[in-house]
Amino acid sequence: MYCNKKLFLLWIGYLLPAVGLAQDKTSRDTVAHRRDLGEVVIAGQQDGYRTPVSSIATRTATSLLETPQSVQVVGQAVIKDRQAATLNELVPLMTGVKANNGMGGFSMRGFSGYNPAEGSFIMFNGVRGNLYLWNQPSLLYNIERVEVLRGPASVLFSEGMPGGLINFVTKKPQATTGLSVHASYGSWDFARFAADATGALSANKKWLYRAIAGYDRSNSFRDQQHTENIFLAPSFTWQPSVKTAVNLELNYARTNAVHSYDRGTFVKKLPDGSYDFNAYPKERTVQSPDDYGKNTNTSATLTLNHTFNDRLSLTVVQRYVRNQFNFADHFVAGAIVNDSINRTYSTWDNDQFNWQTTAYAGYRFHTGRLEHNILTGFDYNRFGWTKNLYRNYSSTRIGIWHPDYRNDVPPVDAPTSSYDDNKQVTNLIGGYVQDQIGLLHNLKVLLSLRYDHYKMVQTPLSDKDDVQGDHAETGAWVPRAGIVYLPLPNLSVYGSFTRSFNPHLSSATASGGPFPPKTATQFEAGAKGDFFRQRLSAMVAVYHIAYRNLLAPDPTTDNPRRQVTVPGTRSQGAEVTLQGNLKNVNIIAGYAYNDHQLTNKSTIGKKGDRYVNAPHHIANVWVKYNFTQKWLKGFGIGAGGRYVSDQVGNMATQDFVLPAYTVLDAALNYDIRRFSFQFNINNITNTRYFNGGISRNTVASLGNPLNARIGVNFLIL
Template sequence: MKRTKLLPYLLLSNSVGVLVATSALAEVTPISQSPIIERSHLSEIEFPLTPVKGRVQQPESGKSAVVAQVDGNLVQITGVQLNPTEMGLDIILETSEGVALQAETRSEDNTLIADIPNAVLLLPEGEAFRQDNPVEGIASVIVTQQDVNSIRVTVTGTETIPTAEVMSSASGLVFSLTTAPDTAEMPPDAPEEIEIVVTAEPETGYRVPRATTGTRTDTPIRDVPQSIQVIPQEVIEDRQVTRLSELADNVSGVQPSVGYGGLPSNQTFIRGFRSGVNLRDGFRDFGFLSPRDVSNIERVEFLRGPASVLYGNLEPGGIVNTVTEQPLPYPFYEVSMTVGNYDFYRPTIDLTGPLTENRELLYRLNVAYENADSYRDFNENESIFIAPVLTWNIGPRTTLTTEVEYQNYNYVFDRGFRPEPEFLELPRSRFLGEPDFNDAEVDSFFGSYSFQHEFSDNWKFRQGFSAIIVNNDIREVNLRPLEDDRRTLPRRASMSDESQENYTLQNEFIAELQTGSIGHQILFGLDLSRYEFTYDFFGAPLASIDIFDPEYGAEPGDFEPSFAEEYGSNTIAFYMQDLIEVLPQLKILVGGRLDWSDIFYRNRFTDESINDLSEFAFSPRAGIVYQPTDSTSLYFSWAKSFNPQFFSRSRTDEAFEPERGEQFEIGVKQEFLDGRLAANLALYEITKQNVLTPDPIDPIFSIQAGEQTSRGIELEIVGEILPGWNIIATYAHTDAFVSEDNTIPEGDRLVGIPLNSASLWTTYEIQQGGLQGLGFGVGVFFVGDREARLPNTGLEIPSYVRADARLSYRRDNWQAAVNFKNLFNTEYYETQGFFLTPQAPFTILGTIAVEF
């Protein structure tokens, strides 16, 4: 593998040129050209979750308003910055959180006045801020404490009132002033207008109240009768996550699953069942083969329980949806560098903003590079990731977003250890392949577009298309069962070319209707998809190795074809869903999906079609939510899933029925501290039927006599206890076992699933005083013992308790952090269902990030 330690520094130096060029392009703060919105009072303004643009006509009182985010606490304004622009001036009111600001604006003569409630001015230079003649056209800018809980910003123009544009940013609230507004289209007697862009405040803190995965619509989580937990970007940054599977630590009922030979993935066990398919912005992604970089992830949504009603053939445990960052309507640039032990280097770049003065075109670009050695002998990896996004605001109700992700990932293919007791005696660094042979390279491409048009306030159409193309070139040493001396490991060399193609076209209508006093949010859609997986394997003999005293350098013999196959499906699906509001406190969710799948399975050596068949499946879901108070939701749900059997046929050459899953779930969702803290308690039972098990007449074949059951309790508490103090606490009791089988003993536990698991991650950042911006974090993670094989052989993956810690400092436009992972050097293992992979010992990662 070719690796270049110089590349991180080259990438950072090149980023400076990119940053300068982009800054010059996006520095202009343009004026919105959107139509006038006839609203004048703060309580009447609707706040969407995605950036929208609008012009607020000044009413007779001369007042207009914009909201970034409001809560009941006083927000500290810790700094005022004035940044001249080509059109005028940006006034940035800096906060420690960059959130929770509200502004009410009005004009008097040549003066613009903005009052900001629920805020306190804490400036290092004094009790007020004043700057005279900061730019041409503006006589003065004054920021003062108006009363005990509000701040006033006063901007006086030299001749005319400046045009104001108000936006939320990561740093706080931005007043973008234009000193020469365009009045050509305004009649002479038209009232003066204050132009305002209303942008949704990005979710901050650990609690995210809304998600799309559960309903494919933007819906409050408390209204969905199913367990959903969202991990936002703040958690990813605070924990310094470099592999998405790490986030399973913070979700109850979810365990990480090892990627393909060490490939970074978001594969997990959810409620006892391994999720073979995940979602990328709502599109299906067979994540076992495709790496997933964290640099452009906005949040990760975990939906627990069957999701076939919206997404087709899946395991019944649940699904994970990664949501990518989207372009912002204002300039934002960030460069970061992470370094760690084991020669870990990871620079990243995040650039976003408008490409045109009227903000019709917005862009975002994420770039990440990674180069690292490993705690595993002879392991190393190198990755380059590029992800541009472009949004075209075609009109007030029409948008088109296109995005591309490309990743090249080179790594040493290493599955770890076999599930045999002797391997648990080895040091976690022990490598059992061949240093000069084990190697892998993955090229992953993801491209998509999303077109959305609102016909009216009540009708919306969305069309989305995605293409995922992945090519894997792998050289692997296969590990066989130990010989009788319990130290000699037979091995065999293999080479493979593997490719995955996944295409999806989604068409959806969303309607909000009333039938009398009953409200409906109706979703109906049509999906067209094609999935294909192709592989060619070649094998060669390779010398055995002593696992306790390895000697490397064995050369493979002559390679011969082993097998070459191709399988996949073409699917047409129609689905409908209705979220019914019977009463404000009573909501019912019903839905169903019809899937028609043509499944193919072909031997590429003989060009013989082995398992072509057509499948029809109906996947229903129903649930009810009762909300006795504004902070409490009680729910019950029932759902079914299906998952086709691609590979196998019976002894009589008959195709198998798809696996069928069914879940019953009850739960309560409770909010505390005015919604800043939320808890979810769920009880469930899942039954999966038609599980393949060996044919008692001829074990080479299978029959569908198996059934697996998972029942459990899950609890999570997420949110902000006090300003600056965030927490995620989880507990899960998961009893996942074989409930019917003709060969496996009933009651055997499913592989990799602990009976009990719990976690706590909490951070605190000092909010004021001389140490403001200093932060601390600590995490404790417990996983009980797990079975290593099925049928259970008595070999258990040992339980463990692991601790992490964090120290950070945030100041102005930069921050630095040091994360300590596995603080006490705990030895523990993860699995993908068979192999045991030792996890990292004590690890340090340090990060510096600068915003521009």
């Protein structure tokens, strides 16, 4: 651990002098914000690594300086420089955000988000709900930028994870004709191809289109693993007038995989009770060569934006998502004994749906000297599944060093330890009102209030279903308040109070419910500034989150599945982010401290226990230098790294602590005319590191070893 810290600090010490020498003394136009018709979110113009405006916290065109919450925007320039193909490859540049595995699991401010039971944390274009399933990393083919809002955000976006949310902003049709293609190749036979075309469909440019297509495939450093993705995203915009725009966006993503889930790499427990994270080869996994996963994600989003006048505007969004998932997979069962382990075998056929209606109106007016920006909105979300056929069997035992997979698949009539065969419908209805009040030219107040009603009904489809029906119903009031003071035009200090809620989705009736929803209450304070003629942005935030009404097992003779609510956990910490451009230098740097622990003794753990996958320290830096000398013009070189301190990998086993790690990356690019060439090398020192635990003390999610990727972009039009 000491060596990792020292190496990381030396790396930063090597990179940062270039930043100090590259102060921007040239004048630049101030970045202006605007409402882009046809887009749900209000977008700020991107300037290299800096985007000064985001709507994710308020759904209005509010500058980050005037937003009383921690927000970070990672734009197209960063995505390109990192050759990021998925969200997992972009996360290392987001302050305090950590991928827990190679799929869709992430941590923010010490809280994990993965499946719906843990809270929604993914949005697209400001509308809650993921377009992908939990076993998939989100693809970036059609993504313009990624926005991170840290802390509870239920007041605008309904139930969700207390740690924050991640919003994807998609590329929209443009009036100017454009066509580009991309190809890249990398380690483990990775290959990726993409095409992006946009332009006008009519001479008056009232009809616009954009068509994005992509294909990628990759093996892995692990045995037998393989993934293949096909992606299509056509979109159309109709602008009958300068006040009105209608946008239709379609998404289709098809995934075929061998080993759909990230089941991790084996960890050996030593006789003294400690763990050896280097004992077994990185190539080994508990899964079989015949395990597979097939995902089909289809969605359609229709958006209407209308501006009545300078004071009144309306946005209406209707989205439909269908996710189909079929898989067969192995997982560990019990402890490793004599370098071998028992396994389970699961099959799953799942068909999910999500209807989302979102509408909100903004109105600006004055009462005396007070300026008001009122936002009132309504959300209706109907989601669930029409098929959920899941079976779990006991399977064969394998040796870790010399696995034998010949008898992996059990007989069709083998007894199961669990059997799901049901359908489920959830209705989530909510409304809210928000007022951004300008008291003085440099003093802003934000007040918001929301009410949500949640109702879930699960129905068995056969007598084999374990639960045989369930239902849950609850409601929640969600307030928010914030204040921002700007002592200087480029400097602000703020404080805020926010809250989130998350209903319990697991057998609320059968286990002793109904239960009140999980709630998180956050107090946050911070400061933000734009420096060097608004080229470099800095942010400091401190926070305290109280998490309540967690479920803990409390079995009785009459009801062995009985659960009770417990007070929960406390997460607190601080974050620092530096992001922007200084002359020839682009930089993103961040540090996050987090302390997340249980506040009371229960069957979950004892008071003071560390929360799972929540390291105390995460630090990241990425610096790119763009050459302007005549003989080097077009070249750029980037380098950076990420340090993550140790973390508990299993809540029930506090001594299962994943070691700290440091990962270093570098990149080189060359732009000439219509071509752009990019070379990235990741994990330069080939560090063996673990992303996070997977609810066991026998396996953990292993990060990628040394790997490289080369790519070329060609702008045809």
